[in-house]
Amino acid sequence: MRVPELDWPATAAQARAEQDRLRPLVRTTGSLPEPLRTVAGLDVAYGDDDRLAAAVVVLDANTLAPVDRATSVGVAAFPYVPGLFAFRELPALLAALAALTTVPDVLVCDGHGLAHPRRFGLACHLGVLLDRPAIGIAKTPLSGRHDPPGRQRGDGSPLLDDGEQFGCALRTRDDVKPVYVSVGHRLDLAAACTLALRLTPRYRLPETTRRADRLCRDALAAASD
DNA sequence: GCGACAG
DNA sequence: ATCTTGTCGC
Known part of the structure; x- marks a missing residue:
């Protein structure tokens, strides 16, 4: 799929300014495309000295069978700074997306969307740059508070910041630690x-x-030898 | 000022 | 993220 090429910030201050500039472009409404055909998953694996591999897999939305995939290897574009995570992984992810032969209906990021200190996590950033529906599903929270959700799959508890909900701690399996779901772009939280x-x-x-995750690990290992 | 802090 | 053994449970 076609991806934009952009100049990259050199400092944390520039990166935050870029987030503030793009944040107003986020759209927090929308339901899942009908019909929903494909869903893309994105992840990055790290090696020694900032080497990294990014991967995108496109799954059939109904069977969850893979229908397309692409990887890219390179060097981290930014140090890891909580809240500026996107600047580290985005270039590699965009390179992988550019190698895709299909255009997925929704992008699913390994990280947050609106559940971010400045309301502009990786999923928002990617969604806005590509102007595609996107959501973030993270393994741990970054900002905000929440009560523990019920113990059943499907139970959720709002992620709150100043009494405002900007995500959901969602139980995806009975009696298993929840994941943190938030809107990236062009979808509402219910759809996410x-x-x-x-x-x-x-x-x-x-x-x-x-x-x-498996694909980018393999790509990183393959790039080593 | 002191912690907390996606991956 | 990544470095890592054993261990509990289906």
């Missing part, structure tokens, strides 16, 4: 949670990120 549950028929983490 519905999709998260569709992607977790068996494990805590969505099939999209599980597949992408």
Whole structure:
């Protein structure tokens, strides 16, 4: 798929300014495309000295069978700074997306969307740059507070910041630690949670990120020798 | 000022 | 993220 090429910030201050510039472009409404055909999962694996490999897998939304995939290897574009995570992984992810032969209906990121200190996590950033529906599903919270959700799959508890909900701690398996779902772009939170549950028929983490995780690890290992 | 802090 | 053994449970 076609991806934009952009100049990259050199400092944390520039990166935050870029987030502030793009944040107003986020759209927090929208339901899942009808019909929903494909869903993409994205992830990055790290090696020595900032070497990294990014992977995108595209799954059939109904069967969760893989229909397309792409990887890219390179060097981290930014140090890891909580809240500026996107600047580290985005260039590699965009390179992988550019190698895709299909255009997925929704992008699922391994990280947060609106559940971010400045309301502009990786899923928002990617969604806005590509102007595609996107959501974030993270393994741990970054900002905000929440009560523990009920213990059953499907139970959720709002992620709150100043009494405002900007995400959901969602239980994807009975009696298993919740994941943190938030809107990236062009979808509402209900759609994001519905999709998260569709992607977790068996494990805590969505099939999209599980597949992408394996693929980027393999790509990193293959790039080593 | 002191912790907390996606991956 | 990544470095890592054993161990509990289906």
